[in-house]
């Protein structure tokens with residue numbers, strides 16, 4: 001069943017399978033899922049979402065069930081964002097990125113989107129180009145994961161005087177014409193990401209990573225008239241949400257937790273304000289929401305995939 005397209009913000013939940021430690025534990029799982037009614041029960045409390053995916057859901061199920069319709073919107077010229085949100089180890093990176101080999105069953109949302117976009121463009125558009133960028137946000141600091149040539153050039157968020165909104169100055173945006181070129185870039189970006197995370201001395205993500213695909217295509221549905229469509233798809237792997245409640249953290253970890261707090265809380269406030277159609281949307285309160293400002297408001301489509309562990313250990 002397709003989920004409502006009219007909604008500007010949709011929330012899905014994905015519960016990951018038990019890991020080896022959890023399989024060995026005699027404690028029962030605290031989370032159960034009813035896919036037909038879109039409900040998740042956590043310790044006797046039941047919550048309803050736009051879609052829910054249980055532990056047997058495949059990467060393909062996620063793509064077909066919730067992502068493909070979003071990519072179609074981006075191909076039609078709209079701004080769309082998909083967030084993976086959840087605690088460390090619940091499957092955010094597996095869901096957003098997974099395997100980077102496009103035909104692997106574990107290929108996540110990014111490689112599946114890249115393949116789908118190029119297949120669609122090749123089949124339906126006479127002229128198109130695709131631009132990609134890959135940005136990491138750690139402690140409110142911006143890091144270009146594709147920016148080999150721009151070492152030493154500092155990234156900055158600047159107001160866009162011509163068309164409003166905010167853009168990231170000095171961010172490498174690479175123009176590509178084939179899916180295989182994007183996969184080469186993704187390999188570079190994910191190596192740079194692992195390197196940055198190793199430097200932070202932590203294998204779990206304490207940063208937000210945003211892979212952006214901007215699709216330019218020529219539309220000529222009215223004879224004699226040509227229109228350039230520009231659609232954007234942001235695929236965001238958020239930092240672990242458990243930092244919000246973290247206490248007793250000191251020095252570097254306290255700064256990280258504070259910065260993750262600030263950006264996740266602001267993201268929550270922005271999304272709530274958009275859903276409630278409030279006059280003031282607090283985009284400016286964090287770099288993450290400033291950066292995504294153009295892709296969150298208006299006709300934009302926002303999808304949150306909340307990842308959950310099975311709740312036992």
Ligand SMILES: Nc1ncnc2c1ncn2[C@@H]1O[C@H](COP(=O)(O)OP(=O)(O)OP(=O)(O)O)[C@@H](O)[C@H]1O
Pocket residue numbers: 015016017086087088089090091092093094095203204205239240307
């Ligand atoms: N749906 C799933 N099916 C199979 N394995 C999964 C699934 N979700 C997560 N995993 C596995 O669980 C482990 C943790 O997942 P992952 O690294 O994606 O979590 P994360 O939420 O991104 O964590 P962090 O915030 O620490 O980066 C990985 O080994 C991953 O392969």
